[in-house]
Amino acid sequence: MKLNITRLNVFIFFLLNAIAINVGVAQNTPLNSLADQDSLQVKNDDEILKTPFGVFNLSQTTGAVFRISGDQLRKTGGDNLSEALIGRVPGLRIIRQTNTPGTTGDYSYVLNGGTPYVLVDGKPRGLLVDLREVEEVLVLNDGTFNSSLGNFGDNGLIYVITKGGKSKKPVVEVNYQRALNTASRLPKLLSASEYAEVINRVSNNDGLGDVYSPKAIAAYNNGSDPINFPNINNQDTYLEDFSSSNFASLNTYGGGEKTRLTVLL
Secondary structure, three states: OOOOOOOOEEEEEOOOOEOOEEEEEOOOOOHHHHHHOOOOOEOOOOOEEEEOOEEEEHHHOOOEEEEEEHHHHHOOOOOOHHHHHOOOOOOOEEEEOOOOOOOOOOEEEEEOOEOOEEEEOOEEOOOOOOHHHEEEEEEEEOHHHHHHHHHHHOOOEEEEEEOOOOOOOOEEEEEEEEEEEOOOOOOOOOOHHHHHHHHHHHHHHOOOOOOOOHHHHHHHHHOOOOOOOOOOOHHHHHOOOOEEEEEEEEEEEEEOOOOEEEEEO
16 A cells, blocks of 8 residues: 655554554655554453454443453362353353263253353363363353354353463463362252152052052161161262362463463473
8 A cells, every 4th residue: 555645644543452543654754664663552451352253342242241260260179161160150050961980071051041152262162171271261141242153142152261371471380279079969868768658659649559568668767677678878878078189280381572382281
């Protein structure tokens, strides 16, 4: 692009998420020399969210926007992001599909009665993200975002921002965390004799006789014959009140104007 400047002109430059600047340009001054000026100030505006579908101002949304920092999530003691978010985001239900020991588990997510769309740094993927990588999580339940996502946004959006390198001197962080985990809720189970009585009532309602005799129910209740009439509470027998987990990490980040580095171990 070529502009003919016949006298002193003032150009006003606008850049997304930046402060507008006024630059005076004298006659015969090439515009490419403006690139050498260090006068552009970038806003530190946390209310701007950039996604592959557009740039949104969070302060001007019409619906709910919930945000939680990675530091807050790491204090929960969860093994991954899905576990750390359980019970901490209004309206979001996270259900673990398997409790097999030694597995990270599969999770289902429910928001607005359906499955929300998940983006990690602008890319579609699940929430099985290492907590050490998380900078911030935003849960967006807003008509503006939903319309931008099309059919994917019917049930809201979970947007995860991971850590990136920072323009500063290299910093090394060493973290150690020990957590005690307990079940938030356990079902209240019937005893063997109570179960037998319920089965008898169901059978009688169907016009059938008792399945368990009074003698058998008494044996379940008093424990006189634990071999043939056991009364075992499997929760108390096989489950501990608490489980412990240990977590250690070594992180380093830093960089300059052109190169930024983040390493997680």
